[in-house]
Amino acid sequence: MNERTVTIQSPTGILPVKRNEPLSRYTTFRIGGPADFLVRAATRDDVLAALAWADQHQLPVTVIGGGSNLLVGDRGIRGLVVVVRAPSTQLDDQFRIEPDGQDHALVTVPAQAPISWLGHATSAQGLAGLEWTAGLPGVVGGAVVNNAGAHGGEMADYLVSLTLLDTETFDLVQWTQAMLEPRYRMTTLKAAPRPRRWVVLEVTFRLPYGDRAELQSRVAELTRWRRVHQPTGACAGSVFTNPPGTYAGYLIEQAGLKGLQIGGVKVSERHANFFINTGTATAADVRALIAMIQEVVQQRFGIVLVPEIEQIGEE
Ligand SMILES: Cc1cc2nc3c(=O)[nH]c(=O)nc-3n(C[C@H](O)[C@H](O)[C@H](O)COP(=O)(O)OP(=O)(O)OC[C@H]3O[C@@H](n4cnc5c(N)ncnc54)[C@H](O)[C@@H]3O)c2cc1C
Known part of the structure; x- marks a missing residue:
């Protein structure tokens, strides 16, 4: 695929395909490296056309919606990312x-x-x-x-x-x-x-x-x-699922970890199960904060916190 401008013909019109598109633009965390190719699909016809195009070019496909539960790796996603959302x-x-x-x-x-x-x-x-x-x-x-x-x-x-x-x-x-x-x-x-x-x-x-x-x-x-x-700012909602019988946010707060920051990501002061991207956070920062919180909470309460946010793409 050497053409400079790549498009997909859908029954609804022409869909532009972006190359090396930063996924930070499509996630509520505002984190994520580039997709090799990315297309927005606002209708069922657009989705079908995008998937047929990926099949024709033998590209792996990742479908995302609002990107509000995702931590996309700093090296992004190989193949085609299809953003299935519409106003x-x-x-x-x-x-x-x-x-x-x-x-x-x-x-x-x-x-x-x-x-x-x-x-x-x-x-x-x-x-x-x-x-x-x-x-x-x-x-x-x-x-x-x-x-x-x-x-x-x-x-x-x-x-x-x-x-x-x-x-x-x-x-x-x-x-x-x-x-x-x-x-x-x-x-x-x-x-x-x-x-x-x-x-x-x-x-x-x-x-x-x-x-x-x-x-x-x-x-x-x-x-x-x-x-x-709910905290305001770039985040992906609850970072951990609630363990049986308790709340992840309560455990993090009781462990004294509210406000803890690694690189550009910080445990929210308002809700300890939310991490906030202060503007420069990388996926590596978030993973490091997840690991640190899991370790401290396990030492303190003997409970292993399980991430609710889904980690995809390459580190
Ligand atoms: C401020 C904030 C508050 C939140 N509060 C809550 C809450 O109260 N409860 C809760 O459950 N969650 C909450 N979340 C997390 C999130 O909003 C939900 O999980 C939401 O439903 C995810 O939808 P999405 O479209 O953003 O999915 P994405 O994050 O884009 O994707 C989620 C998964 O679905 C897949 N996917 C998306 N679309 C398709 C499709 N058409 N076909 C196949 N696979 C698809 C993706 O590959 C991924 O695996 C919150 C997030 C934020 C930022």
Whole structure:
């Protein structure tokens, strides 16, 4: 591939392919070395065109969404990175609601939809179950892969099926919720080794009808809660999963590690399970801070903290 400008023809138009594109521009941590090639895919057609192009050029593919749960290595990612996300303004015609019995509806949304938008959009239709997504960064695809959750809810709760692309055969396949084997911040999709075979294209939830005003007020309340309780700044959410019966943030705070800094990354003063990129952090800094915190917490409490953020790419 020697051409200087590389593009992919999608039914929706021409998609520019960026070379040596810094992934720090696509992660909420603002950390990550270059992708050999990177394309943004805002529609299902764009995703299919990007994957066909990678197949044609025999490039390994990494799909990311909002990049809000990722620590990308300082040497970046080889092959093609496909960024599957779209602004909510482009999604209204892709959001399908079908009544299912008297009290429920089936809601189908594309993987590229912002997850927080989904909570707002469903509650505005008087549909309950996804209010907890209010204010959560990232998109539906990434949230399903992670089985993201908050305030007692998680993605798998009301999910009934998903449409995936099998990148080995280019077939579209339907999975049930059970095939995801959802557990705490984990699914079969997340556990699969890279390069991964499955790409999430669309997700269907079965949601009960509720009181629209109450649902919308809950969404507003949870959005406010995030604004007050969550640290601001470049981060990737909770760094560690909560060990059974306790909280990772509590253990880190009790070990006196709030504010600890290595290189450009620091344990948040507001929430000890969040690390903040002060502006110059590298993935190596974050890994060093993770290792130091794991060691101190294990010595002090005998508990091994397990990272929740996913570490991908080359160091
Ligand atoms: C401030 C902040 C607060 C957060 N709070 C929470 C919280 O309360 N609860 C929680 O669970 N998480 C939280 N997170 C983490 C994160 O927001 C969620 O895990 C989110 O759902 C990840 O979505 P994403 O689109 O950013 O996924 P990414 O980080 O881009 O990707 C996550 C995984 O999904 C894969 N992936 C993405 N899209 C697709 C696709 N279409 N097909 C196949 N694979 C795909 C990626 O390869 C990767 O393995 C927080 C993060 C931040 C920055």
